Amino acid sequence: MNDLTQRQIDILRAVILEYNETGEAVGSEVLEKKYKLGVSPATIRNEMAELSKKGYLTKTHFSSGRIPSAKGYRFYIQNLMKKRELSTFDEVAYKNSIWDERNNRHRLMTHAAKALAQRTGLLSLVATNYGDVYYAGVANLLDKNEFLNLDVSKNLFTLLDETFFWESILKRFVTVEEDVMYILGEEDFHNPVFEPCASVFASFEGGDEIRGIVGVVGPKRMYYEVITPQVEHLSNLIEDIMRESTK
Numbered sequence: 001m002n003d004l005t006q007r008q009i010d011i012l013r014a015v016i017l018e019y020n021e022t023g024e025a026v027g028s029e030v031l032e033k034k035y036k037l038g039v040s041p042a043t044i045r046n047e048m049a050e051l052s053k054k055g056y057l058t059k060t061h062f063s064s065g066r067i068p069s070a071k072g073y074r075f076y077i078q079n080l081m082k083k084r085e086l087s088t089f090d091e092v093a094y095k096n097s098i099w100d101e102r103n104n105r106h107r108l109m110t111h112a113a114k115a116l117a118q119r120t121g122l123l124s125l126v127a128t129n130y131g132d133v134y135y136a137g138v139a140n141l142l143d144k145n146e147f148l149n150l151d152v153s154k155n156l157f158t159l160l161d162e163t164f165f166w167e168s169i170l171k172r173f174v175t176v177e178e179d180v181m182y183i184l185g186e187e188d189f190h191n192p193v194f195e196p197c198a199s200v201f202a203s204f205e206g207g208d209e210i211r212g213i214v215g216v217v218g219p220k221r222m223y224y225e226v227i228t229p230q231v232e233h234l235s236n237l238i239e240d241i242m243r244e245s246t247k
Helices: 006-022 028-034 041-053 070-080 088-101 105-120 150-159 163-175 185-189 224-245
Strands: 057-059 066-068 123-128 133-136 180-184 197-205 211-219
Touching: 006 028, 006 041, 006 066, 006 070, 028 041, 041 057, 041 066, 066 070, 070 180, 070 185, 070 224, 088 105, 088 224, 105 123, 105 133, 105 211, 105 224, 123 163, 163 180, 163 197, 163 211, 180 185, 180 224, 185 197, 197 224, 211 224
Parallel strands: none
Antiparallel strands: 057 066, 123 133, 123 211, 180 197, 197 211
């Protein structure tokens, strides 16, 4: 699969699972004890070094362990992730959160952002081709270590009001055949300060030529298998409600 051996894939998966859980750089001893990889810590260290050379892992300045890079997460999302099915309870909760606002576009988007922030524990955002941006859950990010860095938080909070950036993401949905877009780290955000950050977005279209995106912003170590189906479901729900209200 790609340029990785099966052993390297198993180690990469284990590093991502451990890093998502702890937020700490991952060492070979932890992987050997916890994930039953069937090889020695020395072999794991050698394979982690190879994964680093290939760009899937990176080394922090503060630890001898490794953390997943944006490339590593993208490989996980595209090849290893198993999306969790949204429960009926969650589906009903999302619909109840926004259904009463179906005849007022601005309130619909506002409540959609609030619902997504509440259920994911991340910052949520809705943006439309009319230049409107709605977001909720800013305080959620302050519970994440990545956003205790003042430079990261300040730049992100500034970006929330830069509508052209979110419009550019919406335009990308027109040119790529993707149901969900993952924006991972410096390369995708086009800013090195956002290396620890990630976003998950899905698009929607209404019946009155309105198009938009809905999704979350958070640390790269988010649980994509849980977040993705929620973003997909809410985007489909917004689209269905808007098209129904314009009939």
